[in-house]
Amino acid sequence: MAKTRISELAAIISTKTEIIEQYLRSHNLASPSFDVDYVDPQLPPDIAVCKVTISEATEELNSLLAGPSAFWTTLDTTFLPTIHAIYRFKLASSFPIGGEASFAFIASAVDIPEPDVQRIIRLAITHRIFREPRRGIVTHTAISKAIATIPLLQSFLGLVTEEIWPASTRIVDAIEKWPNSEEPNETGYNLATNQYETYFNGMKKDPDRGKRFADVMNFTHAGGKFERAGLIAHYDWACMSEGLVVELGGSQGMMCFDLARYSPKMKCISQDLPDVVAGVEVPEDLKGRVEVVAHDFFTEQPVKNADAYLFRWIFHDWSDKYSIRILRKLIPALKHGARIVTGKVCLPEPGSISYSIERRMRATDMVMKACLNGRERDVDQWAQLFTKSDSRFNFKGVIRIPGSRWSVIEVIWEDVSV
Template sequence: MAQTRIAELATVISNQTAFVDQYLQAHGISSPSFDAEYNEMTTPPKEITASKNAILEATEELNSLIAGPVGYLTSLNTTIVPVFHAIYRWNLASSFPIDGEASFGDIAAKVGVPENDIKRIIRMAKTHRIFREPRDGIVAHTSVSKVIATVPLLNSWLGLITDEIFPAFTRMVDAIERWPNSQEPNETGYNLFTNQFDSYFGGMKNDTHREKRFADVMTFFHAGGKWERAGLIEFYDWNSATEGVVVELGGSQGAMCVDLARHFPKMKCISQDLPDVVADVEVPKDLTDRVEILAHDFFTPQPVRDADVYLFRWIFHDWSDKYSVLILQNLIPALKHGARIVIGEVCLPGPKGNVSHVLERRMRGSDFTMKSCLNGSERSAKEWEQLFASSDSRFKFKGVATVPGSRYSVIEATWEGDSPA
């Protein structure tokens, strides 16, 4: 008799978990635990990444199958939202020492919230493995609550999620009905939730708390950015550009250009961003002859002509097609024949899917965030191709290559028109 799907999944989980466990033991790495003493690896070793992903995928599918359709739907847990909100708003994870304990009353007094409410919130958080209750009425940390308390940038992420993104999700459908087919950045679920009709980023300029929190979250997510940058440098075939000129648009503080220049000693790199972003940026002294920081708005004509590569990382998903086309069209006066446009972003899978279910959910969750807050979008390969075609027929779409085991893809096109006069 053929093996059933649930038995297949159990075998995958057993085999892959055994491999990970053996690897961790052989290399003296602590086994995953919810104990507060456990310190998570920032980046899992490459040798176990595939196994880790296989375990996550198989356990998620097995859990869903065993629950059944009704059980699966009714177990989708929305209680994490108020739990996150309370932890962030009242700084619960930092309300008692990392290696200590506190009563519900102690925590309530510290944060100024009624004890009964603290009790029910923390006991719900326990079901999500945030905090533990070693004795009746006494609270201690788990590895999950500890990381919230010890990584301030993660706490900022909780705030962004609960104060801005989740509320924007609740009005996304309303925004779609109110502004059908809108591509405007100020016609979103976030605008309906806040009842303010500047764009998401426009409104942030007048709110220093939001601006700092968003910057903290970007710092948190790009803490692994060095790996991402290294992956792009090694994964993409830079060929002739290694002795040419690369321009990164929206390059923030210029970290990518610095990394490129260090890796390719004959490459010149120009990092562009808005004036207030680049005002105080200093280039490392040993690279001042090959790395330049330039103030530029990518919605205006590109001032650097004849570069070999124009690079964008995590830019286009912030913008609808209407504005993404403008970004590409503003390159055209500067493009020489054969110039490459290289984009590092998510590429959504097709209908049959070419990524794991868990990874696709993350990617489409990002797409929902872009839609709800910015009217931007993540795009599929077909949509990337169409974006270039809509911008100018002289762009030749070259394709998409996905970094193995990652949601990060490299999208490439070349300019087949004439060089600028």
């Protein structure tokens, strides 16, 4: 009798779990736990991939066993309100790590009614956030400890529950109200907040929001370290090792710093808005080869004849209408053979990768729609974007960075008349 899919998945889970267990034992590392003192170790790539495989197999097994009529059990509408309450009322910080507290004590510390504290925390416990070792007494788990002690995680929870989640609840209304809109102020976020500035313009007027957003970018991309390293390792920079690279929207220049150190004869210019680059200091070892300057990419590019123009985390913020404007403002600066390099998500062919990874990528696409009217793009959509901008943009293709959701999109400017 042929092995069933549920048996195959169980075997995968068992085999990969044993690999992880053997590694942990051989390196004298603790097995995963929700105990408050547990620290998640940094695993090598070949072991870390086992965690991903187990997670994907477990999810599929759960779905198969639940059956097609039980998909609604995954629609937990109470989880985000619970996380929102933990964030807003600072519940995880209301009593010491390693200590315990009564519901009454926590209610007094955060100044909300005890019955509400009780219902929030007891629901959180079912998600393994907090414990109730004795009736009415609360202690921490590794998860609640992380919420209490990692500021960047707190910022992430705040952004998700106070901006992305409300925007997502109104995305359907926005699609209905503004069909086919490409405007950044006609979004679910605008309807949810009842204000009609763009997401980023509104953020400029609220320093706390701006700081929280910057914190979240650092948290979700590990400060950009891994994404920058992948972009450097998986693109052929050697062909311009003594040339000039300009990064648009480069924030405070970290990518250019990394790239210049990787290629010691390369020169780099990082551009971003004046308030972003104000006060940025170029490291001593890079002075003379790297500049960080003010520039708005919706205005004409002032640096002419660079060998490459680099974009990271830019185009998903904008609909095609505005992305085309950005690219056309670049054209007067381009020399024949100049490269336009984009480090970004490239949506996969449906079903070509695991559902869990594809879901994360497509969920990001929905977030871009809800907050910005931006979008993630697949290979064909990237090609169309450049073609619609100008026929002289020659789309060369996409290089997927192994073990990552990120890709490198390469285009070469071909204009023999220049």
